[in-house]
Structures are given as structure tokens and as C-alpha cells.
Amino acid sequence: MTDAAPPAARTETGADLRRLILDHTRRLLVTGGYDGLSMRKIARGVGCSATSIYLHFEGKDALTHALIDEGMRRLYAELDAQAEDRPARRLDALCRAYVRFGLANPEYYQVMFQLHPERMARYPPEDYRRARRNVELFGEALADGAAAGVLRLVSSPDVAAMALWTALHGLVSLLLAERVDARVAGDAFIDAAVRQALAAFEVQ
Amino acid sequence: MTDAAPPAARTETGADLRRLILDHTRRLLVTGGYDGLSMRKIARGVGCSATSIYLHFEGKDALTHALIDEGMRRLYAELDAQAEDRPARRLDALCRAYVRFGLANPEYYQVMFQLHPERMARYPPEDYRRARRNVELFGEALADGAAAGVLRLVSSPDVAAMALWTALHGLVSLLLAERVDARVAGDAFIDAAVRQALAAFEVQ
Amino acid sequence: MTDAAPPAARTETGADLRRLILDHTRRLLVTGGYDGLSMRKIARGVGCSATSIYLHFEGKDALTHALIDEGMRRLYAELDAQAEDRPARRLDALCRAYVRFGLANPEYYQVMFQLHPERMARYPPEDYRRARRNVELFGEALADGAAAGVLRLVSSPDVAAMALWTALHGLVSLLLAERVDARVAGDAFIDAAVRQALAAFEVQ
Amino acid sequence: MTDAAPPAARTETGADLRRLILDHTRRLLVTGGYDGLSMRKIARGVGCSATSIYLHFEGKDALTHALIDEGMRRLYAELDAQAEDRPARRLDALCRAYVRFGLANPEYYQVMFQLHPERMARYPPEDYRRARRNVELFGEALADGAAAGVLRLVSSPDVAAMALWTALHGLVSLLLAERVDARVAGDAFIDAAVRQALAAFEVQ
DNA sequence: AATGAATGAGCTTTCATTCAT
DNA sequence: AATGAATGAAAGCTCATTCAT
Numbered sequence: 001m002t003d004a005a006p007p008a009a010r011t012e013t014g015a016d017l018r019r020l021i022l023d024h025t026r027r028l029l030v031t032g033g034y035d036g037l038s039m040r041k042i043a044r045g046v047g048c049s050a051t052s053i054y055l056h057f058e059g060k061d062a063l064t065h066a067l068i069d070e071g072m073r074r075l076y077a078e079l080d081a082q083a084e085d086r087p088a089r090r091l092d093a094l095c096r097a098y099v100r101f102g103l104a105n106p107e108y109y110q111v112m113f114q115l116h117p118e119r120m121a122r123y124p125p126e127d128y129r130r131a132r133r134n135v136e137l138f139g140e141a142l143a144d145g146a147a148a149g150v151l152r153l154v155s156s157p158d159v160a161a162m163a164l165w166t167a168l169h170g171l172v173s174l175l176l177a178e179r180v181d182a183r184v185a186g187d188a189f190i191d192a193a194v195r196q197a198l199a200a201f202e203v204q
Numbered sequence: 205m206t207d208a209a210p211p212a213a214r215t216e217t218g219a220d221l222r223r224l225i226l227d228h229t230r231r232l233l234v235t236g237g238y239d240g241l242s243m244r245k246i247a248r249g250v251g252c253s254a255t256s257i258y259l260h261f262e263g264k265d266a267l268t269h270a271l272i273d274e275g276m277r278r279l280y281a282e283l284d285a286q287a288e289d290r291p292a293r294r295l296d297a298l299c300r301a302y303v304r305f306g307l308a309n310p311e312y313y314q315v316m317f318q319l320h321p322e323r324m325a326r327y328p329p330e331d332y333r334r335a336r337r338n339v340e341l342f343g344e345a346l347a348d349g350a351a352a353g354v355l356r357l358v359s360s361p362d363v364a365a366m367a368l369w370t371a372l373h374g375l376v377s378l379l380l381a382e383r384v385d386a387r388v389a390g391d392a393f394i395d396a397a398v399r400q401a402l403a404a405f406e407v408q
Numbered sequence: 409m410t411d412a413a414p415p416a417a418r419t420e421t422g423a424d425l426r427r428l429i430l431d432h433t434r435r436l437l438v439t440g441g442y443d444g445l446s447m448r449k450i451a452r453g454v455g456c457s458a459t460s461i462y463l464h465f466e467g468k469d470a471l472t473h474a475l476i477d478e479g480m481r482r483l484y485a486e487l488d489a490q491a492e493d494r495p496a497r498r499l500d501a502l503c504r505a506y507v508r509f510g511l512a513n514p515e516y517y518q519v520m521f522q523l524h525p526e527r528m529a530r531y532p533p534e535d536y537r538r539a540r541r542n543v544e545l546f547g548e549a550l551a552d553g554a555a556a557g558v559l560r561l562v563s564s565p566d567v568a569a570m571a572l573w574t575a576l577h578g579l580v581s582l583l584l585a586e587r588v589d590a591r592v593a594g595d596a597f598i599d600a601a602v603r604q605a606l607a608a609f610e611v612q
Numbered sequence: 613m614t615d616a617a618p619p620a621a622r623t624e625t626g627a628d629l630r631r632l633i634l635d636h637t638r639r640l641l642v643t644g645g646y647d648g649l650s651m652r653k654i655a656r657g658v659g660c661s662a663t664s665i666y667l668h669f670e671g672k673d674a675l676t677h678a679l680i681d682e683g684m685r686r687l688y689a690e691l692d693a694q695a696e697d698r699p700a701r702r703l704d705a706l707c708r709a710y711v712r713f714g715l716a717n718p719e720y721y722q723v724m725f726q727l728h729p730e731r732m733a734r735y736p737p738e739d740y741r742r743a744r745r746n747v748e749l750f751g752e753a754l755a756d757g758a759a760a761g762v763l764r765l766v767s768s769p770d771v772a773a774m775a776l777w778t779a780l781h782g783l784v785s786l787l788l789a790e791r792v793d794a795r796v797a798g799d800a801f802i803d804a805a806v807r808q809a810l811a812a813f814e815v816q
Numbered sequence: 817a818a819t820g821a822a823t824g825a826g827c828t829t830t831c832a833t834t835c836a837t
Numbered sequence: 838a839a840t841g842a843a844t845g846a847a848a849g850c851t852c853a854t855t856c857a858t
Contacts, residue, residue: 006404012822017817017818033320033322034239035238035239035320038851038852038853039852039853039854040211040851040852040853048818048819049818049819049820050817050819050853050854051818051819051821051854051855051856052817052819054853054854054855055817055818056817058212059853059854060853060854083213097342098227113378113381113383114318114377114381115381116236116237116239116240117380117381117382117383118232118235118236118382120381120382132385154396154399157398158385158388159388159392159393159396160400162385162388162393162397163375163393163396163397163400163401164400165374165398166371166374166375166378166379166384166397167370167371167374167397167401168374169374169377169378170369170370170371170372170373170374170375170377171367171370171371171374173373173374173377174317174369174370174373175370177317177318177319177320177321177323177324178321178324179317179321180289181336181362181364181366181372184362184363184366187352188363189363189366189367192358192359192363192364192367193366193367193371195358195404196364196368196371196401196404197367197371197400197401197404199403199404200399200400200401200403200404204407221842221843242827242828243827243828244826244827244828244830252843252844253843253844253845254828254829254844255829255830255831255843255844255845255846256842256843256844258828258829258830259841259842259843260842263828263829264828264829374830414690416734423841425838431740441728441730442647443646443647443728446830446831446832447831447832447833448830448831448832456830456839456840457840457841458833458838458840458841459833459834459835459841459842460838460839460840462833462834463838463839464838465622467832467833468735468832468833473849520791521786521789521791522726522785523789524644524647524648525731525788525789525790525791526643526645528789528790528791531825536637540793562804562807563804566793566796567796567800567801567804568804568808570792570796570801571783571792571801571805571808571809572808573782573786574779574782574783574786574787574792574805575778575779575782575783575805575808575809576782577782577785577786578777578778578779578780578781578782578783578785579778579779579782580724581726581781581782581785582725582777582778582781583778584724585725585727585728585729585732586729586732587725587732588774588778589744589774589794592770592771592774596771597771597774597775600766600767600771600772601774601778601779602811603766603773604772604775604776604779604809604812605775605808605809605812606810607778607811607812608807608809608811612816629821629822650847650849651848651849651850652847652848652849660822660823661822661823661824662823662849662850663823663825663850663851663852664821664822664823665820666849666850666851667820667821667822668821671849671850672849672850810840815832
């Protein structure tokens with residue numbers, strides 16, 4: 001039959017629908033936040049039925065989790081790309097890459113780090129473990145730096161990394177929330193904040 | 205003393221309903237976050253009709269804003285109570301008081317600092333101005349310390365205060381979100397993180 | 409006691425509140441129609457509590473009925489003022505006065521003639537009787553004209569008057585509803601429509 | 613013929629729900645008027661959930677508009693069926709068909725011609741254009757009659773048609789509103805009123 | 817792989833009205 | 838004469854999800 005149509009047409013939507021859904025979900029997250037998200041809005045945006053989303057994701061949670069995982073992988077890719085041998089320089093690069101990633105990907109950042117704990121409780125453990133790798137990169141740089149005597153550590157590398165991460169996260173999230181005074185916010189401020197967060201590790 | 209006479213008359217209803225509503229709203233915020241909040245749930249919790257809430261608050265926004273303002277005032281009270289003459293000590297006390305407040309009042313903290321910017325856009329300007337006073341307290345301590353030569357500043361007190369605030373906020377919000385590794389989180393970690401944030405201002 | 413205040417102050421709001429309510433209700437009717445009417449909106453506009461309206465009117469129905477009655481009286485006053493001895497001229501003047509009144513007082517006209525019959529079912533019979541006087545004025549002019557041989561009647565004056573009224577009502581209500589083509593509506597159109605409605609009574 | 617096969621499959625549900633909704637909406641309009649209308653009442657009447665209505669109509673407005681359009685088409689069908697060559701007779705038949713339609717379909721008539729202008733403002737322009745075709749039928753009869761010298765016109769056919777329409781509308785709407793004296797209303801009255809409205813076009 | 821139809825629960829808000837004061 | 842507090846009912850609408858096809 002002629003109306004059996006080109007099979008390629010289906011292929012394009014077929015496996016790619018998953019991608020389309022993820023991408024449009026991200027777009028919606030930027031404008032309306034997590035709560036402004038709805039399966040129907042996503043479907044409308046992608047041009048498929050709401051039901052179709054359930055063919056690719058178990059539910060809203062699973063969709064969100066997929067997005068988180070994707071974000072975590074991308075963040076890792078960016079952080080891991082900071083190929084710098086000297087630990088102090090690497091730490092600095094990691095911080096700046098982290099902030100850059102957050103500001104450039106508000107939608108990922110939101111679901112990755114600003115979701116209600118209850119919602120995260122159902123996050124798959126193995127994904128969680130991978131997510132933690134991101135902070136570990138900071139810990140490794142700190143440990144390397146301490147070993148080389150170029151970074152000063154007063155607590156364990158893990159603790160220091162976690163504390164550093166909280167500082168960076170505060171910077172990113174308040175900037176994204178537009179809570180930093182507009183007259184202050186800007187590259188200069190970001191630079192100052194990152195320096196301030198790193199000052200603790202400077203050897204005199 | 206004389207005007208203390210008839211307030212008991214309407215203990216359960218009257219002006220007290222406003223308080224009950226605010227209090228129960230806070231309770232709901234802890235468990236379900238801002239999006240888990242609903243006028244009906246609040247009403248059910250306080251034991252009044254959903255309509256009654258509208259007698260005391262113009263709408264959900266106004267109710268939230270009242271809560272934010274209340275939180276900001278309480279935070280200010282706590283920060284302002286850190287009566288310490290020596291600037292460096294005062295700054296330290298401010299930081300610890302801030303974190304303490306956030307962890308002790310997750311519901312306030314959430315609406316105060318983690319609301320979607322769109323939702324904050326409707327926040328009354330005069331309340332906003334008062335809210336900013338909180339960060340200013342940090343700026344004053346920094347300026348005082350710099351003047352006295354006991355704190356080192358590489359940027360303006362305002363910028364430094366804002367950057368310090370972002371660090372503290374990151375600490376509080378990740379702890380509240382239960383995103384800090386349980387094996388790490390604890391008073392020791394908080395102490396380490398605060399020290400790390402303050403290290404930038406230490407004079408060698 | 410000094411706070412017993414000037415009694416005149418109360419007098420002004422006292423009996424006059426009824427008037428204020430009626431007047432503001434009319435204003436609301438223009439903008440939002442009957443269904444856009446609400447006791448609270450009225451109260452807000454007048455500056456009194458919603459409860460206070462119930463001191464002056466039994467309910468929304470009674471308030472509406474009072475407005476209808478007032479409108480009917482005003483319409484009667486306008487029609488009755490068309491002092492013209494010659495019946496044909498008087499009839500013409502009555503028609504034009506009717507249309508003028510309707511267009512000038514859309515809020516009255518709406519409740520007077522465009523309310524759902526169910527809502528009118530509770531209208532007090534004695535008021536209804538007075539309302540009917542308005543159409544009777546047309547009937548009298550028609551009867552006078554027929555007796556004088558200057559108006560042609562093919563049905564009883566009552567029937568003819570009623571039919572004439574329906575035509576005028578159609579004109580007014582479609583104009584108020586903005587359903588007459590904007591390029592057509594205007595004084596010329598009104599004039600043409602009234603002439604057309606009166607043509608039936610012309611003696612050759 | 614072959615594609616007429618499986619429509620019985622979804623007799624109660626499927627595409628038929630749309631019809632059921634429209635029909636029940638009409639029924640509700642008769643008893644309670646436009647303002648007595650509610651999505652829930654409709655749903656209760658059809659035996660479906662309120663949500664289901666939104667599957668077939670975008671909202672209350674769209675539902676109403678669909679009803680208006682349907683009514684306009686039906687009215688047009690009735691008017692257009694008045695196949696009469698002689699213009700004067702055709703005009704008479706049009707008038708009587710119009711009134712007949714209005715009295716027989718109070719629910720359609722209501723939404724078609726008695727809706728608040730604000731509500732009509734959102735009516736789709738292309739539907740509006742079709743609706744206007746109804747009045748144009750009167751204009752054409754008038755123009756034909758004038759050209760043939762059997763109808764007297766003192767204004768343009770368009771204006772005369774519009775004026776005639778307002779008269780008929782007044783007749784229908786006051787009858788539907790039960791505002792015409794019960795002792796008068798009846799076929800004789802309708803006949804008298806229509807004659808009166810048409811008298812203007814009679815050639816002496 | 818994809819869909820249209822359907823739903824129950826829920827949302828914020830407004831309504832007319834009553835009651836104690 | 839006037840009010841603040843309160844309410845049940847209802848409004849229009851959106852939600853995540855299921856199911857038969």
C-alpha cells in the first residue's frame with residue numbers, strides 16, 4: 001500500500017522522541033521551574049501525545065531522573081576536561097568550570113541540585129553514585145595539591161571538597177535565582193566569589 | 205496591662221487564625237516544599253475553610269510574602285543579637301548564626317531564599333529593602349574589620365559580604381536538601397565550611 | 409464621650425449608603441453585566457462591608473429589583489415628559505425618548521429588560537404593574553392618534569403598542585450589545601430604525 | 613459506502629461525546645441562561661467527567677462559540693430554505709422563519725444574540741463573517757424587491773435589513789424573556805408584530 | 817511505537833449569605 | 838447602623854496517569 005509511507009519517517013520520530021522529550025523538558029524547566037513542568041506541556045511542545053511520553057519514561061519522576069543523570073554526565077565531562085597538571089591551577093579551573101556550567105545550564109542545574117529531597121529520595125542509587133564523582137574531582141585536586149605542598153588543607157580532602165562545593169553551589173544558585181544585587185552580579189563578582197572560596201587553600 | 209484584658213475572648217478564632225495559618229503553612233513547607241503547598245491543605249490543617257484564609261491573606265502570594273517577611277525579621281533579630289565588638293569575632297558569629305537559623309528554620313529558609321524568581325518578582329519592594337539589611341550586617345562587620353586592620357579585604361565590603369553570603373547559603377541549602385553526604389554532614393563539617401568561607405579575610 | 413463624634417457624619421453614610429450602593433451597582437453593571445455583579449465588589453466600591461449591604465437590601469435579588477424599579481420610574485419620567493398634544497408627534501417623541509434612555513442608561517436597561525425570566529419571576533407584582541405603565545404610554549398615544557384619525561391601527565392599541573415596544577427594544581438591545589455593524593450604527597441608523605418602526609401607523 | 617462501516621463502534625463515547633456535550637449545554641442554557649452554565653453541570657448531565665469536556669473544547673468560551681456557530685448555521689439553513697421568488701413574499705417568509713427559529717431554539721438564540729459583548733469579542737472572525745450572512749439574506753430580499761418595484765426603501769438595503777432585524781430580534785427576545793403580556797402573546801400577536809415591522813416596505 | 821479518550825483529584829479563587837458583636 | 842469572621846458551594850481549569858486500540 002502506498003500509505004504505508006516511508007519507514008524513515010517513523011525512524012526519525014521513533015528513537016529520537018526520547019531526545020526531543022528530554023530537550024523540551026529542559027526548555028520548560030528554564031521558564032517555569034520544576035513545578036511549572038507538566039507532561040502535557042512537554043507533549044504539546046514536542047508535538048506528540050502525553051501518552052507517548054510514558055512509552056519512553058515511566059513517569060514524571062523517571063523523566064526527571066533521566067535529566068539529572070544526563071546533567072551529571074555533562075557536568076562531569078566539563079569538569080574532567082580541565083586537564084591541568086598543577087593541582088592548584090586545576091582546582092581553580094574546576095571551580096570556574098562548575099560555575100560556568102551552572103549558569104549556562106540553569107535547567108540542568110535546577111533538577112540536579114535544587115530538587116526537594118523527597119523527590120530525590122527515589123533517585124536510583126547507581127546514578128547517585130556517579131553523580132558523586134563530580135565532587136570527588138575537587139577532592140582529588142585538593143589531595144594532590146596537599147601532597148605537593150601547594151595547597152593548604154586543614155580538614156580531609158573530602159570534607160574540604162564538599163565545603164568548597166557548597167560555596168560554589170551557593171554562588172550559582174543565588175545567581176540563577178536572581179538574588180544577587182544586579183549592580184554587583186557580573187563576571188567581576190563571580191571572580192571575586194571564586195577567589196574568596198579558594199583563599200582557604202592558599203599556602204602563605 | 206489594661207489592654208491585655210479581652211484578648212483571650214477569641215483565642216481560637218479572630219486574629220489568631222492568621223497566626224495559625226502562618227504556622228501551619230510553615231509546617232507544610234518543610235514536608236512538601238513550596239509546590240506541595242495548597243490553600244486547601246493549609247485550611248485542612250488549621251481546621252478552617254479554605255475561604256477563611258482569604259480573609260487574612262489576599263492570596264497565596266500574599267501569604268507567602270508574609271512568611272518571607274516574618275522570616276527575614278527573625279533572621280535579622282538573630283543576626284543583630286550577635287553583639288560582639290571585635291569585628292572578626294562578630295563576623296564569625298554572624299556566619300554561625302546565619303547557618304544556625306537556616307538549619308533550624310528550613311521552612312522559612314525555603315521561602316526566603318529558594319523561591320522561583322518569578323514568584324519573588326511580586327515581592328513588595330519595601331519588604332525587599334528590609335530583607336537586604338541582613339546581608340548588610342555582614343558588610344558592616346567586614347568594613348569595620350578592614351578599618352581596624354583585623355580583616356583583609358580584596359574587594360569592596362559589599363561585594364565581599366555578598367560573596368560570603370553565597371557561600372553560607374550554599375552550605376545551608378545543600379544541608380537542608382540532604383545533599384551533603386550523611387557521613388560527612390555534622391557540626392564538624394559545618395564548622396569546617398564556615399572556617400573555609402572566612403579564611404579569605406584572615407590577615408596573615 | 410468625645411468619640412461619640414458628630415452625628416452628622418453618621419447621617420451622611422447612614423441613609424445615604426443605600427444610594428451609594430445603588431449607584432455603584434449601576435456602575436458595575438455597565439462594565440461587567442449582571443453576572444459580573446457581586447456583593448463584595450459592590451461593597452469594595454462603596455467602601456463598606458459586604459454585610460452592610462444586607463442591612464439595606466434583603467439580598468442580591470432585592471437589590472436588583474430596587475434598581476429595576478428605579479429605572480422604570482426614571483424611564484417613566486422621561487417618557488411622561490414628552491408633552492406633545494398631537495398624538496403622532498407624541499408617539500414619535502416617545503419612541504425617541506425610549507431609545508435615548510436605553511442608550512444613555514445601559515445599566516438600568518440591562519436589569520430592566522434583559523434579565524433571565526427566572527430572575528424576574530420573583531419581581532414584586534406591584535412594581536411590575538408600575539413598570540407596565542411605560543408601555544401603556546405608547547398605547548395611549550396610539551389610541552389618541554387612531555381616534556383623531558392621524559394614526560392607522562390594524563390591531564388594538566395595546567397590541568400595537570406592545571409590538572412597537574418590541575421593535576424599539578430590539579434596536580436598543582442590539583446597539584447596547586454592539587451587534588449592529590459599526591459602519592452602520594449611528595444617529596442616522598437609529599433615525600431610520602425608528603421611522604421604520606413607526607411607518608406602520610402612517611395614514612396614506 | 614465502505615467507510616460507513618465502523619461508526620457504530622463508539623456510539624456512546626468517542627466523537628459522539630462532543631455532540632452530547634453540545635446538546636446538554638443547550639438544555640442547560642434554556643433553564644439557567646448563560647450564567648447558569650457550568651462545566652461541571654454539563655459534565656454531570658452528560659454523565660462524563662468535567663475534564664472530558666476539555667478534550668473536545670478548549671474551554672467554556674470555545675464551547676459557547678461552537679454552539680453559536682452551530683446555531684448560526686441552522687438559522688441560515690432555515691432562512692435559506694425560504695425558496696420564494698417574489699421578493700415581498702420572500703421577505704415575509706424570512707421574517708416569520710427568523711421568529712419561528714428564535715422561539716423554537718431559545719438556547720441557541722440566547723448565545724447567538726444575547727451574549728455580553730465582552731464574551732463575543734473573542735468570537736472567531738471567520739465565524740462572525742458567516743453569522744452575518746443571515747442578516748444579508750434580508751438585505752438581498754429587500755434589494756430585489758426594491759429593484760422590482762414591489763418594496764419601498766427609504767434607506768439602503770443594508771440599513772433597512774439591519775433595522776428590520778433589530779425589530780425582529782426585539783420581538784423574539786421579549787417573547788423568550790416572557791416579558792410580553794401573557795394575555796397578548798400568541799400567534800396573533802406575532803403576526804401583528806411582523807406585519808408592523810414589514811409595513812414600512814409596502815408600496816402604496 | 818503511538819494515540820485519543822477518559823478520569824479523579826486537585827488547584828486558586830470567588831460567590832451569596834449568616835452570625836455574633 | 839455597621840462590621841469582621843466565617844463558611845459551604847461552586848466556579849474554570851490543569852494535573853499525572855491509565856486503558857483500549
